[in-house]
Amino acid sequence: MLGKTANGLFWMYRYLERAENTARLIETGQRIALTRTGAGDGEWRSVLQTAGVSSSYDAGHGSLTKDQAIDWMLRSKDNPSSVLSSLEAARQNARMVRTALTHDVWEATNGTWMWARDLLSRKVAERDLPKVLHGVRERAALVRGATDGTMLRNDIYDFLRLGTFLERADNTARILDVKYYVLLPSVAAVGSSIDNVQWETILLSVSARGGFRMEYGSNATPRDIAQFLILDRRMPRSLRFCIGKMCDNLGYLVTSYGSRPPSHDRIDDLRACLEVDIETIFDSGLHEFIQKLLRRLGDLGRQIEIDYRFTE
Amino acid sequence: MGNGSVFDEMWGSDGQLRSSYAGVRDWLDSETPARLRAKSREAEDLFRLTGITFNVYGRAEAEERLIPFDIVPRVISAREWQRLSRGIEQRVRAINAFLHDIYHRQEIIRAGRIPVEMIARNEAFLPQMIGVTPPGGVYTHIVGIDLVRTGDDQFHVLEDNARTPSGVSYMLENRETMLQMFPELFARNRVQPVQTYPANLRRSLAACAPQANGTPTVAVLTPGIYNSAYFEHAFLADEMGVELVEGHDLRVVDGRVAMRTTEGYKPIDVLYRRVDDAFLDPLNFNPESTLGVPGIMDVYRAGGITIANAPGTGIADDKAIYSYMPEIVEFYTGERPLLENVPTWRCQDPEALAYVLDNLADLVVKEVHGSGGYGMLIGPTASRKEIAAFREKLKARPGNYIAQPTLSLSTVPIFTRAGLAPRHVDLRPFVLVSPGNIHITPGGLTRVALKKGSLVVNSSQGGGTKDTWVLED
Known part of the structure; x- marks a missing residue:
């Protein structure tokens, strides 16, 4: 396979994952704004931070308003991580790697982009927002389903999965990075309703409310939430799950290529970081722990690009 | 152009249906306009989703456009096709012999059949190819011959x-679309298949590899996703099951052209390039080019890779050389040309220029190296101002132009809002050449001028396409 193709596949699926994650973050923000009485637009700051687009937002806007924040994340062409920009980048990469994709995957991706381009060409009215965001998630599921159902499990598949899970791990880690303080056992706020709402936010933003309840019932503690998002082996957006998947796909590449470049050491390090229990993580500092993971995820991505000759 | 003399391929001048169209007529009679309209829209959606678009140069916003597709097939009878394909084969053989001769002994010039300045001063002539024989002796691996019909047995x-004929992906997708939308049509009519083209292309290219050991590695070279024909490049690579590469994926490694894969550099045997000669090799041609591979021409000259089509083939489709094609066919095949040329005035010749300047309003004037319908004048439909402006361009660089009479192109019905209506068409059959073998896909790409009365079929100028049927005997 061409190095360029591996690059295109990796980024195509990162962008697809990003579009979906951003849509989910907007949904969460919207939900909180609607359920919280008297709260201003403050929640949108942390939503922007989680999406990693807070400072770029400030560069182009005087103040923070809900409408502008949503527009920035949903459809701004100036924001390379907006839902629309991400879907456009995913489709552009798909065009580049057209020969590596099945017709089903290409058509699902192209159709998603055409749908988003038409729907997001104008500002989305607040009453239409839920439908639009739901559509983004549905479309992302369509591409994922076509991928799962029609793509051969070869090196092509390995690279697209690496893109998916690196982006997903990064997203979950950023949610924890921005919201870690809510999960800390601070004396004043424990058990207050504000915390409950904040915990909800975290679970909502990774579509994990149902899964969490199934595992832990309704008596949740912040510790349980952290455990679920970081260390759970079955939760498809937890850090351990994502990193485990990347381990698998890098392993398959070793088998098909017969060589083991440095990115494999990086993924081993990452996995080793997670061989701890949640108490240890809290004792040594949740924030520091997440920061360390985010850095290592970044390093891993760069190493994969080098090892598999993504560019010259 | 006399309107009365237009040849319609479906209906005779007496209003009689031509027999090859009986199946199409029955089908059209059994459908309602509403259903056909719905099907027409369905076809468009299908094309959009598949991404069969092309980019129009010089229009920033309209980045990707769809080539309109008309659902009424164009039909060619087995007898007509047999005649046509014999003529095409003869012409393609002559073109390859001509190219070999022109880059070697130049017998045709010695024999006085073509003036030496037609070659020596021609920008399409590539001095780097002098004395080079491509692997298998094949110059034009893929040829597209544009034909127009003016009468029952008259094709020109x-x-x-x-160089790099395009449009074959439309030929294939048009058929695919018709098969999906109107399967019953193909159950009732015996149409020769075109879907084997990609497999034939791969086989034909592989047969031209420099060495005959093992399975040759074939790749398609594209200028990239912003090229107007990118869809076709990706489509062909996909259908052939070969890699689609860009210049920056390639480099010369150990005397071979190799592509950068996830496991390192891997050599290529046959490169089907969709990049023009000038951009192929910054070391040997345009040094500014980022689309090509530095040093590929040196590998090529040393016999290390097959480039399809060979560099320098443009000398054979140059429009000034075109006017010599009857002589060229006769010179190399010893036969009379089976296909007619359109009479052509070479404006380089002062007498011809004078005639052309006097008759601009009746002629079509084309740039010698132009394509895609850009930079041409269609006298009968041009305004006085356009003609006056063109006259100046022509006088400034007469050698850059040729002129032809406006032919009365045949018509085939298209489906319009008001029902069936005749529109002018041309035909581009696709020809594959490998050592000792010439293969012509039955049919080809029919381009149709969608505007009433228009003779311009180019997609860049608002033309559309049709599925083209060659019936079984």
């Missing part, structure tokens, strides 16, 4: 595309 070659 409008132009030979010997």
Whole structure:
């Protein structure tokens, strides 16, 4: 396979994952704004931070308003991580790697982009927002389903999965990075309703409310939430799950290529970081722990690009 | 152009249906306009989703456009096709012999059949190819011959595309779309298949590899996703099951052209390039080019890779050389040309220029190296102002132009809002050449001028396409 193709596949699926994650973050923000009485637009700051687009937002806007924040994340062409920009980048990469994709995957991706381009060409009215965001998630599921159902499990598949899970791990880690303080056992706020709402936010933003309840019932503690998002082996957006998947796909590449470049050491390090229990993580500092993971995820991505000759 | 003399391929001048169209007529009679309209829209959606678009140069916003597709097939009878394909084969053989001769002994010039300045001063002539024999002796691996029809048995070659003919993906997708939408049509009519083209292309290219050991590695070279024909490049690579590469994926490694894969550099045997000669190799041609591979020409000259089509084939589809094609065919095949040329005035010749300047309003004037319908004048439909402006361009660089009479192109019905209506068409059959073998896909790409009365079929100028049927005997 061409190095360029591996690059295109990796980024195509990162962008697809990003579009979906951003849509989910907007949904969460919207939900909180609607359920919280008297709260201003403050929640949108942390939503922007989680999406990693807070400072770029400030560069182009005087103040923070809900409408502008949503527009920035949903459809701004100036924001390379907006839902629309991400879907456009995913489709552009798909065009580049057209020969590596099945017709089903290409058509699902192209159709998603055409749908988003038409729907997001104008500002989305607040009453239409839920439908639009739901559509983004549905479309992302369509591409994922076509991928799962029609793509051969070869090196092509390995690279697209690496893109998916690196982006997903990064997203979950950023949610924890921005919201870690809510999960800390601070004396004043424990058990207050504000915390409950904040915990909800975290679970909502990774579509994990149902899964969490199934595992832990309704008596949740912040510790349980952290455990679920970081260390759970079955939760498809937890850090351990994502990193485990990347381990698998890098392993398959070793088998098909017969060589083991440095990115494999990086993924081993990452996995080793997670061989701890949640108490240890809290004792040594949740924030520091997440920061360390985010850095290592970044390093891993760069190493994969080098090892598999993504560019010259 | 006399309106009364237009040849319609479906209906005779007496209003009688031509027999090859009986199946199409029955089908049209059994459908309602509403259903056909719905099907027409369905076809468009299908094309959009598949991404069969092309980019129009010089229009920033309209980045990707769809080539309109008309659902009424164009039909060619087995007898007509047999005649046509014999003529095409003869012409393609002559073109390859001509190219070999021109880059070697130049017998045709010695024999006085073509003036030496037609070659020596021609920008399409590539001095780097002198004395080079491509692997297998094949110059034009893929050829598209543009034909127009003016009467029952009258076909003319409008132009030979010997560099990088495009449009074959439309031929294939048009058939695919018709098969999906109107399967019953193909159950009732015996139409020769075109879907084997990609497999034939791969086989034909592989047969031209420099060495005959093992399975040759074939790749398609594209200028990239912003090229107007990118869809076709990706489509062909996909259908052939080969890699689609860009210049920056390639480099010369150990005397071979190799592509950068996830496991390192891997050599290529046959490169089907969709990049023009000038951009192929910054070391040997345009040094500014980022689309090519530095040093590929040196590998090529040393016999290390097959480039399809060979560099320098443009000399054979140059429009000034075109006017010599009857002589060229006769010179190399010893036969009379089976396909007619369109009469052509070479404006380089002062007498011809004088005639052309006097008759601009009746002629079509084309740039010698132009393509895609850009930079041409269609006298009968041009305004006085356009003609006056063109006259100046022509006088400034007469050698850059040729002129032809406006031919009365045949018509085939298209489906319009008001029902069936005749529109002018041309035909581009696709020809594959490998050592000792010439293969012509039955049919080709029919381009149709969608505007009433218009003679311009180019997609860049608002033309559309049709599925083209060659019936079984």
